[in-house]
Amino acid sequence: MDTKNLLYFGVIIALVIAVAAPFIASSNPDGLESAFFGIFGAKEIQGSELDEDAAGAAEEQVQEITGNTFSFASPFPDYGIEGLEKAGEALAIVIGTLLVLAVALGLGRVLSRSE
């Protein structure tokens, strides 16, 4: 396969994954969040039940421990677009994938030329 086709193929695979992601991805807490909830008593380390109230309390508690209350309103929090449900998530991840592609191409072009 020549370079051009390989890269088109790669972009298509990335976009297929991006569109499918919200429909196939698990909404369980990830490894770090799960460890956090386990340590702060919102779930058992090897259990699967999450106590939502305790989880909320844990998030306030950790802010008190670290004192880091920085918050930032990102344009598409949690890979979602308001009011668009799953389709919005797919769209958000597609936008992110294309944005990463464009920034990497642009930055790569500039850096590879700056010899």
Added chain:
Amino acid sequence: MHIPDAFIPLPQAAVYWIIALIFIALSLRWARNEMRDEKVPLVAVLAAGIFAIQAVNVPIPWGTSGHMAGAALAAIVLGSPFAAVFVLTLVLIVQGVIFGDGGITVMGANIINMGVVAGFVGYYSFQGLNAAIKNPYPAAFIAGWLSLFVAALVTAVEMAVAGTFPLELGLISMGLYHAVIGVIEGGITAVALYLIYTARPDLLPQPRGVSG
């Protein structure tokens, strides 16, 4: 494994940012010196693919999920751990700034864990294993697994320094979950490498010291 802002005190977060910036500078030097024009699209497609695959959280036991980080794959395919730092930094900036995935003040720590630690562990364990067993695919599987597992343990140590997790329980829980998530990382790293090398055998790493 994306650390949110609240998990690390600001002074420590600043230290991680400084360390991360040193590695980012080195990765930019890699890009200037080693990234030829024809390699740019491959770097960009890998970055886009890694961003997309990171959105796929796979369920594991214990009500938990996990996704690939991709640093081992980027380092192996592009032939340098600094390539992984370059790619993962771009991915983490877009995730943090646009999607609120991973904090802003703690982004340095996330770049260290998923870019630097996973990239270096993935790259050098792959080099060693591939030289020993002369088969890139099992080598890539183990390197992928190890890259995620070690990155998770480093994250647990950072959490202990932050006062967020007790050290022992943090290491046990992070180690347990990421030993399983690492199987996903290793599996996708090996399969992606197989697909890339099948399409482009010329990208296979050449033995060192042999000029061709």
